[in-house]
Structure formats: structure tokens, C-alpha cells
Amino acid sequence: MSRFAHWRQAVVGWIYPPQCGGCEVPLSSPRQLEKPFLCEDCEDKLVPIPEGYCPVCGQSYDTPVGMTFRCGNCGDRELAFDFSVSGYRSTGEARQMMHAYKYGKQLHLSRLMGQLMQRVWNDTRLHEVDSWLVVPVPLHPKRQRGRGFNQSHEIAREFIRNAPPGMDLKLEPLLKRTRHTVRQAQLDRRERLGNLRGAFGIRKKLSEEFVSRHGVLIVDDVMTTGTTVSECAGILRSAGDGVSAEWSRIVGLSVLRG
Numbered sequence: 001m002s003r004f005a006h007w008r009q010a011v012v013g014w015i016y017p018p019q020c021g022g023c024e025v026p027l028s029s030p031r032q033l034e035k036p037f038l039c040e041d042c043e044d045k046l047v048p049i050p051e052g053y054c055p056v057c058g059q060s061y062d063t064p065v066g067m068t069f070r071c072g073n074c075g076d077r078e079l080a081f082d083f084s085v086s087g088y089r090s091t092g093e094a095r096q097m098m099h100a101y102k103y104g105k106q107l108h109l110s111r112l113m114g115q116l117m118q119r120v121w122n123d124t125r126l127h128e129v130d131s132w133l134v135v136p137v138p139l140h141p142k143r144q145r146g147r148g149f150n151q152s153h154e155i156a157r158e159f160i161r162n163a164p165p166g167m168d169l170k171l172e173p174l175l176k177r178t179r180h181t182v183r184q185a186q187l188d189r190r191e192r193l194g195n196l197r198g199a200f201g202i203r204k205k206l207s208e209e210f211v212s213r214h215g216v217l218i219v220d221d222v223m224t225t226g227t228t229v230s231e232c233a234g235i236l237r238s239a240g241d242g243v244s245a246e247w248s249r250i251v252g253l254s255v256l257r258g
């Protein structure tokens with residue numbers, strides 16, 4: 001850990017006494033350094049996305065996906081991203097922690113969320129691209145004012161900070177909300193698929209050369225059907241200043257999978 005990281009750790013520890021984001025038990029300094037804001041008991045209760053998840057949308061099933069597999073989530077849909085990967089299932093403790101983080105103004109839990117998402121590096125496809133832009137799913141300004149922060153942006157920042165050495169990652173908030181929408185979590189599957197049409201836009205046009213040199217990682221806190229990330233990917237596909245501009249990959253990442 002760098003001197004800066006130690007210093008930052010000390011300041012954060014002073015402002016927020018290190019305690020578990022799940023059960024609020026106090027954490028020892030070594031534990032806090034190793035896994036910020038997560039006790040061993042709560043860590044044991046997290047359910048990692050098992051091997052054999054859908055190679056397109058990242059949905060996991062109790063039996064691993066095989067050769068003749070047709071995914072119940074994405075088999076009949078066109079998704080604009082190449083593939084998606086998540087860290088943990090959105091169950092029990094994980095879900096509670098995410099809820100406390102987003103709706104309880106517990107900004108310091110961004111570090112924990114960014115670290116939990118490191119699990120996605122187990123997917124070898126993420127190591128096939130040299131240079132990634134990390135693009136958070138934007139919140140509508142009105143919602144961001146209410147919440148105090150955009151969780152996807154904070155998670156993306158912490159994700160980059162903790163990434164494996166040698167990974168070329170750059171935070172690039174390329175997207176904006178153009179329309180206020182009902183929260184996806186409040187809708188059923190059919191409603192979710194239509195709710196976000198035209199809800200996102202691009203902040204700036206990008207050169208063809210810039211686009212072709214990068215892959216994009218779109219970061220969301222929780223993915224369920226993949227609709228949000230797919231809408232974002234669709235906007236990014238037409239972001240190049242020229243018809244033939246193509247990103248080397250567009251990938252969705254999330255901490256949790258609903």
C-alpha cells in the first residue's frame with residue numbers, strides 16, 4: 001500500500017470508525033486494511049457468482065451453463081453489450097449492505113463495493129483488452145441531489161483504485177441521463193425493458209481513432225435483466241464521430257446480480 005493510501009486510510013478511519021457495513025461490528029486495523037468495512041462473518045455469507053454463468057448477460061443458474069443452453073434472461077433479446085460480469089449474487093447481507101450504501105448516504109462503503117467488484121477479473125475475457133475506459137451508469141441530476149452521490153461513479157473510481165497491477169483503466173463518465181425515469185427496481189421485467197428507452201445520452205462525440213483504441217467497462221451497482229447497461233452500450237455504440245468507429249469491446253460490470 002502506498003504512503004498516500006495509508007494516510008487516506010488513517011483519515012477515513014478517523015472519520016468513520018471502521019465497522020462492518022453489514023452487521024456494524026467494529027473491525028481491527030489489519031482486517032480493515034485487508035477488507036475495508038466487511039467482517040469475516042458477513043464475508044462468509046456473500047454468495048459469489050458461480051462459474052458457468054451466461055456468457056452473454058452474466059446471469060447465473062444453479063446448474064452451470066452448457067453447450068445447448070438458451071438463457072432465460074437474454075435468449076430472446078438483443079443486448080447492445082458484448083458480455084456482462086458481476087461479483088456476487090444480490091441476496092441477504094450483500095443486498096442489505098448495498099441498500100444501506102445507496103439509501104443510507106454511507107458513501108464510505110464505496111471502497112467495499114469497489115473491492116467486491118474485483119471478483120470480475122476472474123473472467124479471462126477482461127484480460128484480452130489492453131486499455132479500458134470505465135464508464136459509470138449516470139444518475140439523473142435530480143436523483144443524484146437526493147442521494148448525495150452517484151453510486152456507480154463512486155464504485156467505478158474505487159474499482160480502478162484496487163485493480164490488478166498493469167491494468168490500463170481510466171474513469172470516463174461519457175454518459176448522461178436525458179430523462180428522469182421510474183427506478184428500475186420498482187418495475188417488473190416487462191416494464192423494465194421499456195422504461196429506459198431514450199433515457200441516456202452521450203456527453204461528447206469521440207474520434208474514430210479514440211474509440212477503436214479502447215474497450216469500455218460500463219459500471220452499475222446491481223444488474224438484474226441487463227437492460228440499463230444495454231441501453232448505455234447502445235448509446236456508446238453510436239458515440240464515435242464516424243460510422244465505422246467501433247469499440248474493441250463493450251462490457252457490463254456490476255457488484256451484485258439480482
Ligand SMILES: [Zn+2]
Binds near residue numbers: 022041042
Ligand atoms: Zn459483519
Ligand SMILES: [Zn+2]
Binds near residue numbers: 055056058059074075
Ligand atoms: Zn443470458
